Amino acid sequence: MPVVGPQDDDTATASDLLAPTRQALPFVLIRAREMMLRELRPMMAQAGVSEPQWRILRVLTERDSCSVQALAEAACLQATSVSRILQSMVERGLVLRVQDATNRRRQIVTVTEEGRAIITRFAPMSRSITDGFATRFGLERYADLVATLEEFIAQCGTEPDPD
Numbered sequence: 547m548p549v550v551g552p553q554d555d556d557t558a559t560a561s562d563l564l565a566p567t568r569q570a571l572p573f574v575l576i577r578a579r580e581m582m583l584r585e586l587r588p589m590m591a592q593a594g595v596s597e598p599q600w601r602i603l604r605v606l607t608e609r610d611s612c613s614v615q616a617l618a619e620a621a622c623l624q625a626t627s628v629s630r631i632l633q634s635m636v637e638r639g640l641v642l643r644v645q646d647a648t649n650r651r652r653q654i655v656t657v658t659e660e661g662r663a664i665i666t667r668f669a670p671m672s673r674s675i676t677d678g679f680a681t682r683f684g685l686e687r688y689a690d691l692v693a694t695l696e697e698f699i700a701q702c703g704t705e706p707d708p709d
Contacts, residue, residue: 585675593668598623598631599640606641606657607665613646614653640664 567573583597590600601621606612609620614632618625632655635641640661646652657665680688 582679586672589668589671589675593664595664598627599635602628602631602635603640603657603661603665606655607662611654611656614655617655
């Protein structure tokens with residue numbers, strides 16, 4: 547819902563110009579994310595991975611391998627953070643990072659069997675938690691919400707470029 551009130555008036559305050567945080571989409575999305583993560587974090591802790599590491603493993607189990615940049619975009623992480631996170635994941639044997647044979651400046655990341663095993667082991671628990679959200683919200687409304695947000699991203703943002 548657009549902000550209603552003085553918008554071009556020099557006397558307008560920040561409160562006049564900004565939607566209340568309870569109605570501002572960025573705040574609403576962050577609150578929804580945090581609410582969901584409250585239930586998912588214990589599972590990730592049990593799996594022995596951080597939230598960014600879980601997201602990286604999820605992306606790599608879907609794609610098998612991709613560049614660091616594409617991985618950062620798909621996992622919704624900053625590329626500089628991904629490089630640091632990947633180093634610890636390489637040390638733990640969860641992923642492999644190699645130089646691209648055709649572009650020596652580009653690195654390709656692949657999930658290892660150990661990394662894939664974490665996702666495989668915890669996928670049922672993760673699915674149960676997310677299915678619980680869908681059930682509480684309503685299966686159809688949940689599917690509609692996901693579809694609406696995907697449409698919003700397609701129309702207002704940019705999708706990561708696949709490798």
